[in-house]
Amino acid sequence: MPQPPPPTDRGRDEPPPFLGSWSRVYLGVAIYLVAIIALLHLFTRLLNR
């Protein structure tokens, strides 16, 4: 039976290319989400009647 090709670094949990660790990247995305909800809240408050 064919098996999917295992690339050499498949199992390795490499660090991300920015911010040093995956935890920091995830935290960055979470902060981004909070910021975007805050921005959209401001957008609603300022522009919608």
Place this chain on the structure above:
Amino acid sequence: MRLIDWWVMCGTLAFIIFYGLWRARGSGTTAGYLLAGRSMPWYAMALSIMATQASAITFISTTGQSYVDGMRFVQFYFGLPIAMIIISAVAVPVFHRANVYTAYEYLEQRFDARVRAVVSVVFLIQRGLAVGIALYAPAAVLTVILGWPDQLTTLIMGCVVVVYTVVGGIKAITWTDVQQMTIVLIGMMTALITAFLLMPGHVSPLDAIHLAGAAGRLNPVVWSFNPNDRYNVWSGVIGGMFLFLAYFGCDQSQVQRYLTGKSITQSRLSLLFNAVAKIPMQFLILFIGTVVFVFFVFERPPVLWQQAEMKHIQTLPGFPDVERRYYTAFDARKLAAEKMLSARKQSDTPAYEAGFAAYRQAQTELNAAHSEAAKLTGTKDFNDTNYIFLSYVTKYMPVGIVGLVLAAVFGAAMSTSSAEINSLATVTVIDIYKRYIKRDATDHHYLRASQLFTAFWGIYAVATAQYGKNLGSLIEAVNMVGSLFYGTLLGVFILALKMPSVGARAAFYGVLLGESAILAVHATGKVAFLWYNVIGAVGVVLTGWIISRFEPAPRT
């Protein structure tokens, strides 16, 4: 449509497909055909994930939705970044290390063949129901706009999809998705800029934004909680998170996109790109709808957007009265808008407030007249919002841009359908055919089987789409069916990934009891379907965990 639009549309689509097929060279093994030999870079997977999720009806329907209801639909996506973080952290490394073709293959490694089989069958039923609709829904709208028979539109779109999906496999799908998503983004940006440029000369972009806000259309955030209301911050963050966890973490049509990644890092980056880009993209699409709304404050919109129904009601005795009411309200709204803009420029607050009150009143009357016209059609719950954007594009947009935007809509439809057909074929071959029918064949045999099952699901999609007219009222039902199963899928994957003490028997009965819980809640009809994902997942996890407490400890 003028000749140049046809050239732009057909030329763009032809380029996308030939480019995809050219990039798919060398997919001569099962792994190459179904997983692109795990060679894809993050940006290709990221755009493929985005293209698969954003169907044509998303673009057509979302712009129409913001035209009539404002931008609050964007909250539906607030749970997506959280879901992407969880999937990146938990599921991606497990799927990569398990060396699997499908997410359900992993369930046999973790539990047993029975759990894998039941979940695979659930996926095939759910996606099988949806795949025809994915082709038919945009075709139904394009049919009305282009004036083609709907069977012809689905047949052309379906045949093109089947050819490049069967010939090129997932590599062709991914690279065509990249091009299709690029065209979609270019098309949408062009539509937005053109919409601003088409406004009357005295209406600046800031004026347009102001009028949209005055009509209550700039409302992307609603904090009030109501379990029956689909679109508020809470249903978006909580209900949306569970829905997207299930969709991106357990639905093979998405999992297969990031299983093609070169490494865990590449797959994670593709998901996190979507975590960051999806909300702004949806905001952009919704914003286009609000700008189109303002355009029609100054330009007379039709009483109904669906032209076939419009022609039908024009023959009815009640129509002239409704039409008079509609255009009286339109004229009053236009006049009030002009007064508001003028008062705003002169900083005349009382005149502005008077204009604002008249503007809102006229909008209410316009909506009421539209509802009356909808009643004349005799169709229960008549809704023509899906026709607004394309009617606007084909009637008002400049030559060339029409072809580009329609290419974007066709592209979006094809990218979703191709991914669904490809994933249905993969689950059929890997989880059913190879597991239960022919276990020890050669790689070449499974490659041929994959191509044949891709063709089968493609033909099935085109065939079911031919009966799309009869399925029309089922579009909502298909969405509902998805939500009826997604919670269960998510629940079993939570048990698999995060609860090592739960065994196969507990997981199997957890699935059955959790699914029963969703069906029981559905029977009450009192909860919005977005919450079914939460109820299903919690139901499976709780029942699985409780059953596991009564099981003897595994022998070591």
